[in-house]
Amino acid sequence: MDQPKNVEYSLYLFMDELSGERLADYKLRFEQLNRNERGVITITELSDMVRSMGETPSDKELKEIFKASDLDGNGEIDFKEYCFVMAQFENDEEREICDIFKMFDRDADGYISEKDLLELLDNSAFKSERQAVRRLIDSVDCDGDGQINYDEFLALMKSALDYPSLE
Known part of the structure; x- marks a missing residue:
């Protein structure tokens, strides 16, 4: 051929x-x-x-x-x-989003918890209040388990970054 x-x-x-x-x-x-x-x-x-x-x-x-x-x-x-x-291109973007998720998932359990976010923010220049972190999690947490799983994070990133084709 x-x-x-x-x-x-x-x-x-x-x-x-x-x-x-x-x-x-x-x-x-x-x-x-x-x-x-x-x-x-x-x-x-x-x-x-x-x-x-x-x-x-x-x-x-x-x-x-x-x-x-x-x-x-x-x-x-x-x-x-x-x-x-x-x-x-979209696969590359999704890999980048996955890497960001892993960075936020401090204990590598597959979820971004309140503890993960607070730990990350406490170690940065962005000190945050627990209530603000809780509100962020609640706004993204579709299944109501109190954490952000990868699918919820991907939906957030698609919305924030306007990547309508990512699945």
Whole structure:
């Protein structure tokens, strides 16, 4: 199998695994970028999108991003390539959120407790009152166990960071 067919087959398998909700979200975002309405994103459209987000990469950096996203090397990013790159980006973001959760989970029991938060805050420049910590936990604690589990933390981070596609 030559390289483009192998890439195409891999992308086909990847697309088959995406949830309907995530796929619909990607489709909406792709269509917003795809101003030429040819079903592909050009380097100009990618550049405009990145710069509209307040980022200022050099032309060289943009070309590197584009090249890494153009998996079949045809000079355009199609919908499948876009989905693959977005999923990789979101997986990186979720790993970062997981690392933050582990930092807050001081005793590594899988929960962020009041004790964990107070200990973390007491060791920082942000001394906090117990009542404020309790209110924070209560506002995030969906299952009412008095602690923040990973799913509750992820929901908080998705809301705070506006990552609607993270699952």
